[in-house]
Amino acid sequence: MRPFGFERPETLERAAGIVAAREDRAAPPPLSSAQFIAGGTNMADYMKLGVMRPNLLVDIGRLADPGLRRIAASPDGIRLGALVRMSEAEENADIRIGYPVIAESLQQAASQQIRNMASLGGNILQRTRCEYFRDISWACNKRDPGSGCAAMDGFNRQHAVLGVSDRCIATYHGDFAQALIALDASVETQSPRGGRTMAFSELHRLPGETPHVETQLMADELITLIDIPAKPWARRSHYLKIRDRQSYAFAVASVAVVLDLEDGAVRDVRIALGGLATVPWRAQEAEDELKGGPLDERTAGRAAEAAFAGAMPREHNAFKISLGRQALVRALLETRDMRV
Amino acid sequence: MNEAAPLPKGNMGEPVARIDARLKVTGDARYPADLPVRDVAHAVLVTSPIARGRLTQLHTEAARAVPGVLDIIAAGDVDGELERPQFGNSGSTSIAPLHDRRIWHDGQIVALVVAETFEAASEAAALVRADFQAEEPSSGFGSPGIEIIPAAGASPLYPENPEAGDFDAAWATAEISIDETYSTPTQHHNPMELFSTTASWFDGDVTVNESSQNVTGWKNTLARQLKVDPEHVRVVSPYVGGAFGSRGPMTPRTAIIAHAARRLGRPVRCVVTRKQAYTTQTYRAETRHHIRMGAMKDGRIVAFRHEGWELTSRPDNYVVGGTGTTARMYGYGAVETKVSLVKADRNTPSYMRSPPETPYVYALENAMDEMAVALAMDPVEFRRVNDTMTEPIEGKPFSSRSLMECYDQAAEAFGWNRRTRGIGSMRDGDWLVGMGCATAVYPTNVAPCTARVRLTADGRIRVQSGSHEIGTGIRTVAAQMAAERLGAPFWSVEVEMGDSSLPPAPVSGGSTSTASVCSAVMKACDAIRARLFHAAVTANDGPLSGLAPADLGIADGRIVAGARVEAVANAMERMGVGEIEEYAEFAPEGSSADAIANLYKGKLEMRMGEEGAKVKYAFGAEFVEVRIHRLTRETRVSRLVGAFAAGRIMNPRTARSQLMGGMIWGVGCALHEATEMDRHSARYVNTDLQDYLVPVNADIQDVKVILVEEKDTDVNPAGVKGLGELGNVGTPAAVASAVYHATGKRIRDLPIRIEDLL
Amino acid sequence: MTADASSVSTPWMALRDTDRPAEPATRPDTVVAVDFIVNGKPCRLELDPRTTLLDALRDHVGLTGTKKGCDHGQCGACTVIVNGRRTLSCLSFAQMNDRDEITTVEGLASDGRLHPVQQAFIDHDAFQCGYCTPGQIMSAIGCISEGHAETDADIREYMSGNICRCAAYPNIVAAIRQARDEMERA
Known part of the structure; x- marks a missing residue:
């Protein structure tokens, strides 16, 4: 690991200001020489591996702003501070009752120890777990732009089938993000240029030609809040995660569903897929297929077909298309059958 | 008291808690990298990112400029100082990473960086740049450029392919036949403790702290490599954080670190990253199998042919060779076997828990299940029909064989009679339920061993033997043996192990330790008893005077003959001694005259289960219930039941734990474990615990272990059959059988994953 | 690193250092x-x-x-x-x-008295090699105090971040059950 300087500012403004003062402030955040660190579960791991090589760490774990650590439920929805720990959010009664998909996605995301450390803001921004990205001896466009992609023709069982480009097929491995997509959440950010709000579904960028540019954020921009609008029907929401083992593993496929049922018919539905795509993935085609009709195994199957119409498999991950479809069917049926 | 401590049945010892339990729950048990060493420098390995070629140049300027860097050792720097490593006996490979510039495999060591701190060494290691002349590598099965050679004769451990009768003729008579191929993947041991070496020199003597399953073998191997007399080398391994074969043979790193410490004049510690362990340590070779089995309609097998192919490195002929066991499993009639080695640009594989049986018995038992289906027979009954007390290769009797007793007890506990036969006929909501079973087997091997036992007048006992506490409970059972033979309470015994300065014991592998160590401890204790008894009966006025020594026993600190007793302390006082110490050498029946001398030299003569007038095997039967989601097809193991017969059980608690752990290993083998290969580059891909999956707590639900009573006086003086490697042998095939029952899909290639069942 | 590459260097990062921000003029604090x-x-x-x-x-x-x-x-x-x-x-x-x-x-132990979780691990033989054990014990204490040890299924799930390669899992679950009851009584 490279040597690094360490700053622990007390205010958000100061934290962002430190990074803004750097010469490379315009670099895409993952390549910036200054990095924010909160829980550290992703950053420390990637620094040890040499994937992240900042020479300055800005520890935001103790920023004084209480809003960053608050979970605020109101009739308008629920607002989660970016420094709320994953385990705190999943145990919150408002979330468990009103937004089960959040609690379920967080609970299955990692071990309790990691969930006790990791912040929600950091969790959203976690970088891929692609084996070829994690080991710096392989070529990787996401880690080292222009170096190539060893995964493309390598062992790519865990790689994405949706949202891929010819530069990158790395999967987005988070879980919480799918819940946020399905709930139509937005995020608020802060930088020296002020605050802004964006739809969560706009936050992540497809790899395209620049897989190292992962989000819309700037290097000196911090997520401060996650805003989830009120949706009474979010009580009927569910996160299904299919893994190679029962726990403490990344999704081979996962599905977040928020379902509005009326007399057995789908009034509205939002679906997001994980473990299958390069970014948190909204399955809008599947939603459209279901809206207005009954929800049964047959209609769910049609929606699942639609969701994967554009899937692009590689040598070892073609099964993810059929698994993804089946997972979507299962998640829809399980959500339908929830007692709310 | 609880399920972890089963009540002993006949021929079983007490389920006492581990002698080192308190140390292990308080953090006071010191594993080698925990041992404090003054002024230790930290070393980090630099490894090759190519699998085949030549190192042309190493650029170390940037690394040397890192503050705190003390030394960088690279190819050429060991010439004249270190002998090349050798493959076989105690050495894992002949690949000599710093002796020459040839790259044999991915992740081969190319340099070692030593610095004041771990952080500086890591930083500098990342700055070492190497140039290579790369060649196209062969990654393994199916790759261009591999070399295939017969295994028979390629290794002294595999002289010939076992066979019996005329297979072709018998095969032609079969009414029902199975002709299938099976495969098992590369697997890595992944013990929880990272691999590490710490070497310190003092006045020409070197002490190496490293987790080892063979301190005596390593001492000798290391001495040869360092060009010093073995008496100047000490290997210390007080506790081992899991081994499973990975710490059996010594790998090239050990001598390199010892050399670095000698060159620097300062102790050096190297804790290898988990990623680097995949290529600098050993692994379980990938295997392929072709089985032909012919049977008559009544279920009798008449012809069995098992051909295996095993992956190994270019320079070293490591042979798995499991046909020795599969050829003897059932009363087959005619048997033909053949094993070939497939040589590729890979590091050299080695032993991993039940090395031959895990892959080979998986193939056999899967074929047995297929045959039972083809015969429309219950798989338990099919095994009963082919059970035999005489092995088919040489016609020798088994010393004991409780296979069907195991099946019957396990089937009963499992509720096998509740299984409905139809495919997919058992369901629990959206989950398909499947039930399956398979045989577990492991040869009873035993090896020469020495031990020293001291009894002091205050009743305390010290046992010394250079064996290894790798989690098996060997310290505990050695203490139990000493306590029993000397009539003393368990708590009065202390046991020293894991140090090459102790009387030598064999490698803790091949499930030999309990049998070998307990036989040696027993012999030493019996020598102490003989001295005590002699003193008691030859005393002029003692309570036991005049009796025959053979009539005496010892219990509760007293020498006993019926109602007549004398305290051990009295007898010792009479002898005029404060302590009695005996050193014993145990050599198994049939050993060579040099067996003990060779043990001291680190050359092991293990007596295998097939050797001698009788075949000595331990058996078990395993039953598995799986649940597979009808849509998403993930497989979960909801129940495991295993019944095992392994001769005398020294401690039902540690035996149960080890068998249970083995069965769970089998679950990992069946459903999770595989080291994946990037075929183009011949490099491993999933080299950490994030991507190489082993079972976690939530994967394991209901596990039941039944210890079946068995007495076998032929195996060794202790009457003990090893069981450390028995538990995991049957599970994978039992899982495959259950998956078939649930889904109708016969998965012949491990691991069984979601994609196989969609 | 592919077949036709006659010469390669490692590591990739070093090759591409030009794409990276320069080292700071002075090294950060050394301690x-x-x-x-x-x-x-x-x-x-x-x-x-x-x-x-x-x-x-x-x-x-x-x-x-x-x-x-x-x-x-x-x-x-x-x-x-x-x-x-x-x-x-x-x-x-x-x-x-x-x-x-x-x-x-x-x-954990005070005045030579083991913590209930430590004692339960001994009673239920919840380890073999012992290497993962300190982590298991610390995690078990967390699991109980968080209220995640109510059922066996919960214990298994909330202890899944602690791998035991010897696979003492059923014994670990039994130990936590015992310690939970004892700690609740205390």
């Missing part, structure tokens, strides 16, 4: 002072800024009970309790824990 309370005792260390909490405890405080099993948050062997929560000491730089209260396995 930093970190204060924490370990097992109730204040402790001040001078550390390389890159030192993890795990290495600080093992190599600088001398508490080797906490184990390094992967160094990447994948096994749980390094679990300690920080400010009342179980966390992974390998994924935290020691500097980030300045002024934190840390409990390790060495801080």
